[in-house]
Amino acid sequence: MTIPVEALLKKKENKSRFDRDAELAAGDAKRRDFHEELFELEEKGEWIVQRVPEPYVEVPTKYGRMKKVPKQMMWHHKSCGQCGHIPGYSTSIFWVQRKLGVDYNDPTDQTSCTAWNYYASATSNAAAQAAVAGRNFAAAYETGYFPLIHCGTSYGHYKEVREELLLHGELRKEVREIMKTLGKPLVMPEEIVHYSEWFYAMKDEIAKHQVRDFSDIAVTVHPACHYYKLVEQDAIYDPDVYGGQRTAIVSGVATALGAEVRDYSTWFDCCGFGFRHILVQRDFTRSFATQRKIEKMKEEANPDVTLTHDTGCVTTLDKSQFAAQAHDRNVGVPVMSEAQFAALAMGAHPYKVCQLHWHSADYRPLLEKMGIDWRAAWAEFEAEVERLEKGEIDFLTWADVDA
Amino acid sequence: MSQTGALYKAEAVAGYADVPLEEKQRLFDEVKADMRFPDYIYGCYECGICVAVCPSARFYDFSPRRIAQAVAREDAELVYQQMQEDIWECSQCFSCLRCPRGNNPGGIITIMREVSINNGLASAREALEGYTRIIYKIMSTGTQVSPDMLQPDAFPDWGPEVKDVSDKLELWRRALPPETHHTTTTGWEVSDKTLVELYLIWHKTGALKMIEEVDEGLHMILEEVMEERLEEEGIEV
C-alpha cells in the first residue's frame, strides 16, 4: 500500500468522526434552539410552558443541542396501536418504570393524538390536530406529571404541531380559544419526549437491573421514520454511534444491554406502514415490509430479533411476515420494541408482562437463546388465565406478574 | 398550462371527471392558502433524493419529485391530476424531508389530501372506502384502533395469532396488568369528560364537517353520537 492511502486511513482513524464547528454552524436555522421563542411566548402570556421536572438526564440531539429527558413524574401518553394490538409494548414500558421506581400517571383523560388517522385519511386539519395535542398537554399539566409519548407518530406529529404553533400566531389564537371553551389553558411542554428517549437516557440504569445475559443476542434496529425524520433536529444522535449520521436511539439501548447490533442496507427505509396502506392497501405494506426490510435484514445480518420503537413499525414488521412465509420467502425474524427487549433483560415474564402471544413472527427461538423456558412460562400464563376464567381474580395485577 | 399531465395516465383508466381549468385553479389556490404551504415548498432542482428514499416510489408509479415540481411550477392542471391520481399512494413517512432545498413533499401531499376531502373529490371518496369504521372509531372514542377490531376475517394475512387473540379477547385483556388496558372496544379507558372535550374540538375546528363531503352517512351517525353526548352535558353546538 502506498503512502497516500495510509495517510487517508490514518486521517479517518485519528478523526473517526466529524467535528462540530460551532462558528460555521451558527448561521444554520436547523441548529437554532426553539426554546428562546417558546419561553418568549410564555412571557407574552400566549401559553404555559410545562417545565421538564427534575431530576432529568441530558441527551444529545442531531445538531448537538442537549435535550432534557425527565427521569420521574411521567404522564403516560399511550398509543392506540400499542394498547389495542400489541399491549405487551405499553405493559413493558410501565413495568420497567415500576422496577426503576418511577412515579407515573396512567391517565384516562387522554385521547389518541389522532395523527394515524390524519396521515391516513386527511379527515382533519391543522387546527383540529393542534387542539387535540393542546388538550392532551393541558390534561397532563393539570396533573403535574410530564407527558411521555409512547407512539413514534404521536411524538413526531406533536413536534410538528409545536413547530406550526411556534410559526403561526393565528393558529395559536385559534387553538387558545378552543382551549378556553374546554376550560383549559394552552400548554406546551418544554420538551416533547418519546418513551424511547427515556429508555435511552436510562440505558445504563436499566442495564444495572439486567438479570438475563444478552451477549449472544444479535439484533437489527429499525428506527421509526416519524421519530427522526419529522423535526429531525429534536431526535437523539450520538457522534459516536454511526458517526452521528444516524439516530442512536434503540441502538444505544441494545448495546447497553450487551446485545450485538448488526447493520443492514435498508436501515433508513420506512417499514411500509403507510398509515392508510396498513389498513386498506396491505399488499403494499406486506411487500415493502418483507422485501425491503425483513428479507434484507435476514440476508445481510441474520438477527435473532429486530427491535424498533414505534407502534406502526412493530405491527407492520411483525404481521407482514405471515403471508410471506406462506410463499416460502426468506423471512422469520421476531419483532418487538426495545421496551419489551429491555423488560426481558430485566427478568420480565415473556407472557404476563411482554405479552408476546399477541405477536405473530416466531419469538420462541429467541426466548430459548435468552435462556427462557417459554413452555413453562406459557403454562404459568395459562394458569393465570384459568384463574380469570373461573372468576377467582378479576384482573391480572402488577403484584401477580412479579409473583 | 401543462400538456404533460395527460401523458402519465389515461383519463379513462383513472376514472374521474375532468373539470374546467378555473375549478382546478380554485383547488390549487386552496392548497396554496394553507398557512403551512410556504414552508413546504421552496423550489425543486430535481436531485431525486426524495424519490430515492420514498417507499411508495418503489411500489407505485409515484414520485414526490413530480409533486414538488408540479406545485413549484404552479401547474394547476397537473396538481389537479395528482390530487385525483397520486396523493393517496404516499406513505406519509416523511423520508422526503431530506430534500436539500428544505421542501416537504409529504407535507404538501397532506394539504392536497385535505383539500381533496374538503371538496369531495372522487379520489378522496375512493380512498376512504373501507376506511369508515376507523374514522368512526377515532372521532367517537378518541382512540384509533381497538382490540375488538382484530377480527380474523379482516386480517387473514396476519396469521393464526389474530384468531387466538380474537377468541380470547376478553380474557386476555383482563390478563393485562395496566388498569387502563382492560378495555375491548377502545384502546384504553377514556373518561366521559375527555370525550366531550374531544367532540367539541371536532365541532369547533370543522373536522366533523369535513366528513360530510366524503361520507354523508358516517357524518350523520357521528353527529348524532356527539350531539347526544354534548346535550347530556348541557352543551349546545
Add this chain to the structure above:
Amino acid sequence: MSSDRVVVVGGGPGGIEAARGVAGLGLEVTIVEKLERLGGTPISENYAALTPNFEDAEAAMDRMIEAMLALPGVDVRTSSTVSACEGESGDFKVTISGAAGDETIDAGAVILATGFQHFDPGRETQMYGYYEHPDVIALQDLEAMLKDHNVVRPSNGEAPKRVCFVQCVGSRDRHIGNEYCSKVCCGVASKEAIEIRKLLPDCKVFIFYIDMRMYGYWENQIYWPAQEEHHVQYVKGIITEVLKKDGRLLVRGEDTTMGRPMEVLMDLVVLSVGMEPSRGTREMAGVLGIQQNKYGFIEAANPPLDTVTTSREGIYACGAALGPADLEDTISSAGAAAMKAVSLLRSGKTAAASS
C-alpha cells in the same frame, strides 16, 4: 506616518499572485503564510493536476513562487500568522507572530488571501459514511492518490472496477446552511474522472449530479472530453446514501432521467465536497475587523463591480476567502486586489494621508 508596504495574508495561489502584482507595480510586499511552505491548498492537500488544464500542481505553484521571488521587495514570512492590525488605511500596524515571536510592521494596505477549506463530509446531515467506510473518500483524498499515480480501494489496496463521484456534497443544501454552489467541484470531479480513466482503462466511472456547472471553456476543456473521449458516465440524480454491501459500496439515489429509484454497487465512492471558509479566513475576519457574509466568507463591499474591497478601508480580499472560487477566479481577483491596494497607496487618499 504613511507606509507603502502591502501585507498579504495567505501564501496560496491568490496570495502569491497578489504579492507578485504588488511587487510588480513597484511597492514592497510582505507575504505571511501559516504553513512552513508557500503554495496553499493545492500543495497542502496534495493536488495532482490543476483544473482545467491538467498541469502538475506542484510545478505550477513552484513556477508562481519563483516568479514572485524574482521581483524586488518581496518579504516572505512562512510559519507565521497575523495576530493584530491596528491603525487605518495608509498607516496600519500589522503584528506578525512567528516562531521567533511577535513583530509589528508598518503597512499601508492589507490583502486577505486565506482561502477555503473542504467541507467535512462526515457532517451529521450526510449519510455517506465517510468516516465509517474506508472506500468512501473525498475529492482531495483522490487527488493525493492521483499524485501518486496509484488509485486503489483503501480497504484492500486493489484497483477499483467501478468508481462514482457524488456531486454537491456540502453545497446547495438548506439543511447544512451552505446554500451556494461551490463552483469548482463539477470541473474537478470531471478532471479526476478523466485521470482515473487514463490510469485504469478498465474502470467504469460515474458522476451523479444535480446540474453540471461547466461554464465557459470548461465545457469543452473537461466536460465534453470526459464524455466523448473518456466515456465517463454522467447520471442526473444525486446519491442519498452510501452503504456497505457484500464487501462493496451500495449507492442509492434516483436516476431522474429515467424517473426511477436506483441502487448500484461501487468499489470506490468519491464525494465532491464543496468549499467552506477556512479557519484562517474566519479568524482573520476577526483580527482585521472586516465583515463576513452569512456563510462566513468575507463580504465584498460593493459587488458586482468591485469584488475585492472589504468593509474596512485599506483592506482587500481575494480568491476563495470571498466565496467559492476556481483558480481562474482566484488569480483574477488577486490581481484586482493588488491593483486596488497599490492605487490607494499611490493616490495619497488613504485615511492616514488625509488626517
